[in-house]
Amino acid sequence: xxxxxxxxxxxxxxxxxxxxKLAMISSAVDPAIGGVLVFGDRxxxxxxxxxxxxxxxxxxxxxxxxxxxxxxxxLDALCPECQTRAExxxxxxRLVPVPVVDMPLGVTEDRVVGALDLERALxxxxxxxxxxxxxxxxxxxxxxxxxxxxxxxxxxxxxxxAASGENVVExxxxxxxxxxxxxxxxxxxxxxxxxxxxxxxRFGLSVEVKTPMELQQRMEVxxxxxxxxxxxxxxxxxxxxQDDALRRKIIAxxxxxxxxxxxxxxxxxATKLCMHLGTDGLRAELTLIRAARAIGSYEHADEVDLxxxxxxxxxxxxxxxxxxxxxxxxxxxxxERAIQEVWGA
Amino acid sequence: MSAEGDAALVVSLFAVDPAGVGGVCLRSPVQxxxxxxxxxxxxxLPPGTPVxxxxxNIPDGRLLGGLDLVATLKANRPIAERGVLADANGGVVILxxxxxxxxxxxxxxxAVIDSGxxxxxxxxxxxxxxxxxxxxxxxxxxGPDEAVPVSLLDRFAFLVDLGGFNMRSELIPEYEVxxxxxxxxLLPRVAIDDDMLQAICATAISLGAGSPxxxxxxxxxxxxxxxxxxxxxxxxxxxxxxxxxxxxxxxxIAPQARDSAEPxxxxxxxxxxxxxxxxAEPxxxDPGESEQPDKPLEIDVQTLADMVLTATEAAIPAGLLxxxxxxxxxxxxxxxxAGRTGAFRSAGARGRxxxxxxxxxxxxxxxxxxxxxxxxxxxxxLRGRAGSGEARVRVSxxxxxVTRYKQRAQTLTIFAVDASxxxxxxxxxxxxxAVELLLADCYVRRDQVAxxxxxxxxxxxxxxxxxxxVRAKRSLAxxxxxxxxxxxxAIDSAxxxxxxxxxxxxxPTIVMLTDGRANVARDGSPGRERAHANxxxxxxxxxxxxxxxxxxxTSPRPSELAKAIAAGMRAEYIALxxxxxxxxxxxxxxxxxxx
Numbered sequence: 001x002x003x004x005x006x007x008x009x010x011x012x013x014x015x016x017x018x019x020x021k022l023a024m025i026s027s028a029v030d031p032a033i034g035g036v037l038v039f040g041d042r043x044x045x046x047x048x049x050x051x052x053x054x055x056x057x058x059x060x061x062x063x064x065x066x067x068x069x070x071x072x073x074x075l076d077a078l079c080p081e082c083q084t085r086a087e088x089x090x091x092x093x094r095l096v097p098v099p100v101v102d103m104p105l106g107v108t109e110d111r112v113v114g115a116l117d118l119e120r121a122l123x124x125x126x127x128x129x130x131x132x133x134x135x136x137x138x139x140x141x142x143x144x145x146x147x148x149x150x151x152x153x154x155x156x157x158x159x160x161x162a163a164s165g166e167n168v169v170e171x172x173x174x175x176x177x178x179x180x181x182x183x184x185x186x187x188x189x190x191x192x193x194x195x196x197x198x199x200x201x202r203f204g205l206s207v208e209v210k211t212p213m214e215l216q217q218r219m220e221v222x223x224x225x226x227x228x229x230x231x232x233x234x235x236x237x238x239x240x241x242q243d244d245a246l247r248r249k250i251i252a253x254x255x256x257x258x259x260x261x262x263x264x265x266x267x268x269x270a271t272k273l274c275m276h277l278g279t280d281g282l283r284a285e286l287t288l289i290r291a292a293r294a295i296g297s298y299e300h301a302d303e304v305d306l307x308x309x310x311x312x313x314x315x316x317x318x319x320x321x322x323x324x325x326x327x328x329x330x331x332x333x334x335x336e337r338a339i340q341e342v343w344g345a
Numbered sequence: 346m347s348a349e350g351d352a353a354l355v356v357s358l359f360a361v362d363p364a365g366v367g368g369v370c371l372r373s374p375v376q377x378x379x380x381x382x383x384x385x386x387x388x389x390l391p392p393g394t395p396v397x398x399x400x401x402n403i404p405d406g407r408l409l410g411g412l413d414l415v416a417t418l419k420a421n422r423p424i425a426e427r428g429v430l431a432d433a434n435g436g437v438v439i440l441x442x443x444x445x446x447x448x449x450x451x452x453x454x455x456a457v458i459d460s461g462x463x464x465x466x467x468x469x470x471x472x473x474x475x476x477x478x479x480x481x482x483x484x485x486x487x488g489p490d491e492a493v494p495v496s497l498l499d500r501f502a503f504l505v506d507l508g509g510f511n512m513r514s515e516l517i518p519e520y521e522v523x524x525x526x527x528x529x530x531l532l533p534r535v536a537i538d539d540d541m542l543q544a545i546c547a548t549a550i551s552l553g554a555g556s557p558x559x560x561x562x563x564x565x566x567x568x569x570x571x572x573x574x575x576x577x578x579x580x581x582x583x584x585x586x587x588x589x590x591x592x593x594x595x596x597x598i599a600p601q602a603r604d605s606a607e608p609x610x611x612x613x614x615x616x617x618x619x620x621x622x623x624x625a626e627p628x629x630x631d632p633g634e635s636e637q638p639d640k641p642l643e644i645d646v647q648t649l650a651d652m653v654l655t656a657t658e659a660a661i662p663a664g665l666l667x668x669x670x671x672x673x674x675x676x677x678x679x680x681x682x683a684g685r686t687g688a689f690r691s692a693g694a695r696g697r698x699x700x701x702x703x704x705x706x707x708x709x710x711x712x713x714x715x716x717x718x719x720x721x722x723x724x725x726x727l728r729g730r731a732g733s734g735e736a737r738v739r740v741s742x743x744x745x746x747v748t749r750y751k752q753r754a755q756t757l758t759i760f761a762v763d764a765s766x767x768x769x770x771x772x773x774x775x776x777x778x779a780v781e782l783l784l785a786d787c788y789v790r791r792d793q794v795a796x797x798x799x800x801x802x803x804x805x806x807x808x809x810x811x812x813x814x815v816r817a818k819r820s821l822a823x824x825x826x827x828x829x830x831x832x833x834x835a836i837d838s839a840x841x842x843x844x845x846x847x848x849x850x851x852x853p854t855i856v857m858l859t860d861g862r863a864n865v866a867r868d869g870s871p872g873r874e875r876a877h878a879n880x881x882x883x884x885x886x887x888x889x890x891x892x893x894x895x896x897x898x899t900s901p902r903p904s905e906l907a908k909a910i911a912a913g914m915r916a917e918y919i920a921l922x923x924x925x926x927x928x929x930x931x932x933x934x935x936x937x938x939x940x
Binding site: 041042043044045047104105110115116126127145146149171173189190194211212213215218219221222223225226230 | 452453455456459495496499533539542543546547549550555556557558559560561564701715719722723812813815
């Protein structure tokens with residue numbers, strides 16, 4: 001029941017929206033970047049891109065029988081059950097698709113954090129924990145469409161879990177904690193409401209998408225969408241080659257992540273930019289560097305250079321600026337201006 | 346074509362492909378024409394098509410499905426209940442009072458429209474049902490403040506306004522249900538060539554009509570129109586229908602604005618390098634119907650695009666056209682409902698759930714059935730042995746659980762800004778700054794801000810209640826100043842807004858920024874005395890209503906007239922000849938905190 005088997009629009013077939021695609025790919029290369037927030041006009045393929053990315057990702061190793069899909073290689077991040085088992089036996093594992101879990105707006109809190117297993121409680125009178133969406137999203141993606149409309153109490157919950165990587169359930173006499181490390185992907189339209197700054201900060205990158213106003217581009221969008229809906233199988237087959245190539249590149253990028261060099265000059269420039277913009281804390285800098293490294297690895301570079309840094313600067317920083325309501329220019333413009341001033345490029 | 350004919354044509358097109366074209370927003374008061382329209386829709390749908398009516402305040406459980414408690418208890422395992430949307434699979438859902446729809450419910454509908462299925466983890470069961478539906482949203486909204494959430498409208502092909510219809514209006518149907526059935530059979534084979542598609546897209550871009558999704562819907566409508574006409578190739582006439590019915594009502598750019606400037610978007614020749622598409626396969630697969638090719642169109646692509654554009658422009662509703670032409674800040678003229686409306690909610694049962702507690706349901710506390718059952722569940726084994734074995738689940742009073750809610754009153758600060766006279770620009774800029782500062786401060790707390798501007802003969806809601814900084818900035822930019830001071834109208838419109846907020850359960854505060862020198866009466870006629878009398882009357886009305894208010898006198902010297910009006914409003918009176926954004930926002934914050 002995790003990722004539904006319904007056919008998905010291929011990632012490679014998404015027209016334009018390069019910044020969004022780049023951000024998503026880098027979060028797939030290095031999940032530590034911490035998620036992508038996609039804000040923008042309606043009907044620009046935000047949801048489509050997330051689902052497409054999910055279908056693209058290579059399968060992962062997971063402990064058999066573990067409800068949180070623990071990674072057998074990461075012994076320190078195991079759930080309590082696996083930890084107990086690991087002491088007495090070697091954990092068996094198998095390949096499973098990377099989970100992409102939708103968090104719909106109408107979801108109830110117990111389905112998010114997990115709750116008493118109603119079925120077993122009613123039929124057997126047993127008190128058992130039934131994992132929720134957060135458990136299913138462990139090691140995968142948690143996607144929230146219209147994240148700015150999410151009810152407040154769910155937002156609070158997410159803020160906490162996204163920071164700690166752990167879900168703590170204390171309800172109905174249950175006391176459970178389990179790993180919940182996921183890449184948060186949110187989308188929404190800023191005209192319908194703003195996001196709390198704390199939740200904004202949980203997203204590593206933020207991208208803005210705009211309606212394509214160019215005729216050929218728009219025709220292409222519509223043609224591909226129509227073609228897909230008329231015959232999904234054939235359309236997916238047609239794009240399989242490109243999608244496969246992209247997947248290989250992501251896998252190679254992940255491997256390269258540990259080898260790629262990060263020159264001090266690049267680090268210095270990143271720091272200077274963040275200081276100039278006055279971003280709070282170190283998260284901005286860390287994200288900026290991680291994203292630049294992910295892009296460098298993905299593009300098979302030997303070392304991270306300024307061009308990588310430049311391309312991720314706006315997505316990594318624009319949602320971390322202090323709000324100045326009297327400054328008319330948007331945050332993207334401010335980042336761009338700072339780049340000009342600091343790097344002079 | 347006549348409005349009556351178009352309204353009927355929409356029914357037929359929608360009936361051909363309800364899920365494909367998404368839906369119809371039918372803006373109309375309750376009137377015979379609306380009933381007739383709905384009746385015609387029922388007659389046009391093939392027999393057996395499910396049609397479900399949906400009240401705007403439907404709970405999620407009924408909408409999407411949920412846990413069927415009765416069946417669950419009977420079977421001793423969770424049983425899912427099908428929601429209305431799943432029941433309507435393959436058919437049509439009629440949404441009543443859609444202007445009251447919350448953004449949350451709209452969000453749920455959007456997800457179902459997009460995926461054509463319901464995938465919903467709720468209350469211990471995961472529901473997955475196909476739900477390919479078309480939606481008819483009955484919008485009884487008056488004025489731009491009451492409208493269907495825009496995110497939902499973006500998924501509807503048709504926006505129909507029956508406002509101009511009267512008692513004697515009659516729909517003029519052109520097609521019968523047999524035509525619809527035939528068209529449905531034909532639809533999968535209908536193809537659209539690149540020229541037609543380009544004509545539709547170019548029109549959408551030139552008029553600024555909607556997102557790519559709307560262009561896709563327009564294409565589908567063109568296909569449905571071709572099918573309805575018994576053809577398998579979309580013709581120019583079909584493209585014109587799509588432009589007229591789908592794109593024209595969404596125009597955001599006035600046609601002549603495009604004419605005067607160089608028309609940028611529809612490039613005469615598509616740049617050849619703009620084709621990231623891999624090998625050009627013959628686009629539409631045409632199995633078998635190529636023996637009856639429509640006659641090739643002699644006109645070149647650009648002429649075709651122009652024809653569709655011209656026809657679409659001609660169909661832009663007169664009211665919309667006037668607004669587009671006059672509005673300097675035309676973007677603000679778009680419908681702007683983002684789920685601000687909701688039902689009356691009783692206190693105690695709203696706010697965010699702050700947990701479950703043991704206790705009997707009394708007063709406003711409502712029994713939380715699921716939690717109660719959960720509490721009872723672990724004991725069933727024991728109780729079963731002790732009891733007679735009649736009931737399936739034994740619930741005893743100590744199992745009762747009620748949901749607690751924590752409610753923080755949401756405040757709405759309504760700024761009524763005097764934009765008249767010479768100092769208007771200055772005051773407006775300050776008010777605008779103050780609004781933005783307050784908003785930046787508020788949005789964390791989820792408070793809302795609205796702005797009313799008044800000048801000349803009337804007051805206008807410039808910024809409907811919102812917490813979006815983006816929208817606030819956009820609708821406040823380029824606000825004109827000058828003209829008379831219709832103070833009475835301003836107070837009236839602030840009271841109306843405050844009233845709406847109160848009915849939603851919010852706490853409104855009105856902040857008037859003016860010098861208090863009214864010189865335009867309620868009916869728009871000039872004259873100081875009558876204007877002042879009117880303003881005083883309106884102010885007393887406000888005072889009686891009990892809405893908290895703040896009167897900021899911006900004139901260089903505090904005037905008695907202004908004080909009198911402030912007294913009528915029972916407002917806090919503050920003379921602030923040199924109001925600036927920061928002091929103003931600090932003051933409002935201090936004043937609202939005191940309450």
